[in-house]
Amino acid sequence: MANLEDQIINELKPLLTGFPSKIKNAAIDLAHHYATTHATDIPKYLDALRSGHINKSDFDHLMKGQIALEKGYVITASALTISEFEHLRVAIVSALINLAFKAL
Numbered sequence: 001m002a003n004l005e006d007q008i009i010n011e012l013k014p015l016l017t018g019f020p021s022k023i024k025n026a027a028i029d030l031a032h033h034y035a036t037t038h039a040t041d042i043p044k045y046l047d048a049l050r051s052g053h054i055n056k057s058d059f060d061h062l063m064k065g066q067i068a069l070e071k072g073y074v075i076t077a078s079a080l081t082i083s084e085f086e087h088l089r090v091a092i093v094s095a096l097i098n099l100a101f102k103a104l
Helices: 004-016 021-037 041-051 056-068 071-078 082-102
Strands: none
Touching: 004 021, 004 041, 004 082, 021 071, 021 082, 041 056, 041 082, 056 082, 071 082
């Protein structure tokens, strides 16, 4: 089985089709960050979503808060607009939701 980072990126890539390279690169960098820095948290969040302890809306809200903590860094490091960052956030949360239910 692929590691968490590879799993997230594999789910993320199709969701980024048609986006500019800077959004794709920033999303992959952020996926790497979450897979390494939050390596113990993300599987717990996915398990909670998968088991029904939290719903997709709650998961989206939770991850929106987590990703918002990285917003300033990602926007600055990747030269993204706020709108581009929002596209990135939606793609990452969607990839994580897809990953959670792919295991079922």
